[in-house]
Amino acid sequence: MTITHTHERHTEPLWLVQVDFPSGxxxxxxxxxxxSELAHSIAGESGLxxxxxxxxxxxxxxxxxxxFSTREDAQAYLDKHTARLSSWGTEDIRGRVFRVNPALSRITRGLDHA
Amino acid sequence: MTITHTHERHTEPLWLVQVDFPSGxxxxxxxxxxxSELAHSIAGESGLxxxxxxxxxxxxxxxxxxxFSTREDAQAYLDKHTARLSSWGTEDIRGRVFRVNPALSRITRGLDHA
Known part of the structure; x- marks a missing residue:
């Protein structure tokens, strides 16, 4: 029996969501x-x-x-998280979705365990 | 004999460098x-x-x-990389150094293989 670990193959591009904001x-x-409770919820987000x-x-x-494993999941999460932060009164939220360059990221060990 | 894998223990905080800039x-x-050559050089940066x-x-x-494994290495790299990007004519470089929150990042699988 052959078990395929898709996460170790990186045949599809991965997507990075980058968020930061002023915080007191x-x-x-x-x-x-x-x-802690929010973190457990985020751990179950689609594609994370x-x-x-x-x-x-x-x-x-x-x-x-x-x-994230898909661009759609990355963008959907960023939209959802930005709305949540805004609802808490957070302003000046900066959010970005980037494609991860696989060849370069492999050289710098970024995808060893993705 | 006991072999200690320090990277798997996370007893010390880790540090994230976040850089982005306009690019054509x-x-x-x-x-x-x-x-590719730069990536191989970066792979050997202290503390990466x-x-x-x-x-x-x-x-x-x-x-x-x-x-990065230390704050000093993170900041030194950001300073060096920002100077390099500037020397290539890159403008509006945005760079940040953050501490990684270990407890929350563990819940969301961010430190499984750090």
Whole structure:
């Protein structure tokens, strides 16, 4: 029997969602407690490979970087997340969807475990 | 004998460098050919865990997202890369260094293989 691990093949391009916004906190462990439930929900988003949560208390900024397996899922998530942040009163949200360049990203170990 | 895989432990925080800028290309396979040598050089940067290369021909933007094992390496790389891009005539470079929130990023599979 042959088991195919599609995530290890990268035959289709992957898509990166990049979000950041001004934030007065919470940061660190308080941030982790405040958004733990949301993180479990995000882990189940359609097409999500992974998300890294980003924070910079000194600069007053926070955000996230996400890898998605399809462009449609990436854009749909960005639209949904931007609306959610706006509903919480977050302003000046900067969101981008990028294609991941597979050949270059492989050289720099970015797709070793995608 | 005990072998310690420090990268799998995440006892120290990781640092994300986020860079993007307006770009008229090259994109896709031409981009991969143009920057293959640079990618091999970046793969050897001090403290680099991985880099994902990002591109959006429709929006006319490109960039990169990097994971580093120390804040000092992250900031030093951002300074160096920004100077390199500027020397090539790239303007409006947007660069950020963020701490990765470990607890939340673990929930969303972002540190499974960091």
């Amino acid at each position: 906190g919470p940061f660190g462990e308080e941030m982790a407690e405040a958004y 490979v992974w998300k890294l949560w980003t924070e910079n208390p000194e600069a007053g900024e926070a955000g996230g970087v996400y890898l | 290309g090259p994109f896709g396979e031409e981009m991969a050919e143009a920057y 865990v991985w880099k994902l290369w990002t591109e959006n021909p429709e929006a006319g933007e490109a960039g990169g997202v990097y994971l």
